[in-house]
Amino acid sequence: MVRAPAPAGAGDVVYVVALLQIAGGLLGGLGEVLLMGGNPAYLLVPLAKTAVLAVVASRVVVGRRWAATMMIIVQSVTLAGVGLSLTAGAVPALGVTLNLVGLLMNVAAPLAVIYLCATLLARPRLVVSR
Amino acid sequence: VNPAETFAVGIAPEHVPALIAAMILPVVVWAARRLRAGPGVTAGPRAGDVPVGARWAAWLLGVSGAVHLALPMGHFDGPLLAVGFLGSGAAYAWLAIRALEGRPWRAFAAPLLMATLIAYLIAVTAGFGGAGAEEPDQVGIATALVELAALGLCLVPSRPPVPGRALVRALARTAGSVGTVLVTLVTGMVVWVGSLTAAGATASTEPTVAGSASVGHAGGHEHAHDHAARAQAGVVMRPSADDHPTLAQARAAQRLAVATIGATARFADLAAALAAGYQLPAVAVGVDVHLENKTYKSDGRVLDPQRPEMLVYAISGGRATLLGVVFVMERAGEPGPEPGGPITRWHAHNLCLTLLPPGFGGVSPFGGCPPLSVAVTIPEMMHLWVVDNPAGPFAEGLDKAWVTEYHRTHGRPRTAQ
DSSP, X not given: OEEOOOOTTHHHHHHHHHXXXXXXXXXXXXXXXXXXXXXXXXGHHHHHHHHHHHHHHHHHXXXXXXXXXXXXXXXXXXXHHHHHHHHHTTSTTOBOOOOHHHHIIIIIHHHHXXXXXXXXXXXXXXXXXX | OOHHHHHHHTSOGGGHHHHHHHHHHHHHHHHHHHHHOOTTOOOSSOGGGSOHHHHHHHHHHHHHXXXXXXXXXXXXXXXXXXXXXXHHHHHHHHHHHHHHTTOOOHHHHHHHHHHHHHHHHHHHHTOSTTSOOOOOOHHHHHHHHHHXXXXXXXXXOOSSOOTTOHHHHHHHHHHHHXXXXXXXXXXXXXXXXXXXXXXXXXXXXXXXXXXXXXXXXSOSSHHHHTOOOTTOSSOEEOOOSOSSOOHHHHHHHHHHHHHHHHHGGGGSSHHHHHHTTOXXXXXXXXXXXXXXXXXXXXXXXXXXXXXXXXXXXXXXXXXXXXXXXXXXXXXXXXXXXXXXXXXSOOEEOEEEEEETTEEEEEOOTTXXXXXTEEEEEOOOEEEEEOSOOTTOXXXXXXXXXXXXXXXXXXXXXXXXX
């Protein structure tokens, strides 16, 4: 069994969005390192996510279905984080800041990646006779 | 600051036409395609004929083009900049059409994208034509992100590899990937620095309102008055209805400053503050050590000079200097009272709270936090400096060099702590 050709370029878009997310995560990590007195331990999780995103995105590009599924999970976790932030904002002592860039990066980008990965997964499998 | 207000304040008024242009772009494209598809005329290649990557690139380039074409409607920075906006906007539109028609676009788009990104970073750090740096806002940062995505599609060669050149292709792809991440990272860092510099410039250009007490506020000239932390990268501010205080507001601010200076004189010694219930933070050394009084934070009193929620000290070398107070609202989203109008401006912080390891950081200019963290916004607060400083009592911050020198000459020995 082989896969049908992927929609040309969908994986590339997923890959590039993942690169932006990698940079965004590293930027957030660097900001935290600065505020926490230069403690590099705060870069461990951003670097781990960088590795996961880089590996998964590079496999999405070559049409691996498991990678598309994994990417949907990673993006869903990002969306869940937004939901968690909104929930935390309901606590009286805390609030939430909604802005254009945040919605673009934390909501629109994950949704776009999920959509593209779903289109990749929706491709029919082709069965070839030996 | 409610979410709708923070969303609105993040968008600079001069960038609203550009945002509207980007939002109506799909309608314009739809209308253009309908017009082109007259009897006997094709509307160009069908969407399915063009690779997904090229279609996405076309939209990204189109959005950037729409923003640049509309920028002169809000920016009045001289004819040269207007021509630059229009020229780059037209070039983006042309490239978007090329991408949509399946024609080569990467070789032209990459240098244009790099040039506009560099121009934006110059605008938010140094400015053009002596106009001063532009405070980064949500439209500017979002446009930069759109351009970074388009740049990524330019720099990362698309699959599948050309037969016989797989290694070259793989190397080019790796280089393009690393380049895209680095350019994005540098862009974010420069925007962050630009945002912080805008706040710093606001705090350091401080006049005083007429009167015996040195009552000033954040902003000494028109540009600084406009400071609204629109990047919302760690700091969130409410819009100010009027940048110019009335005489009554100036006097009210002066009364508040005088009352606070008088009421907190008893805390000149750090030991007195600790005895009154203020608590030192984990790191209790530096030029802006904040001591919190948990009782005062939940006593139902707001802007009470007798019971400020926090005290700020410079602490080092066995000495402590009381610098000022921080008034803090009890609930997030509740606007603090502004007796001094634009002089007494409050701000909030949007922070990333992480568990692994426990800590916090500021939300980045890209609106993000480190993985496995939650973004929250804490209640509004306002600094009031009780020391006679060049930036005035209501400055957003004090110059560190000035504080260091002041602390050296005025610091009191820490006792009984």
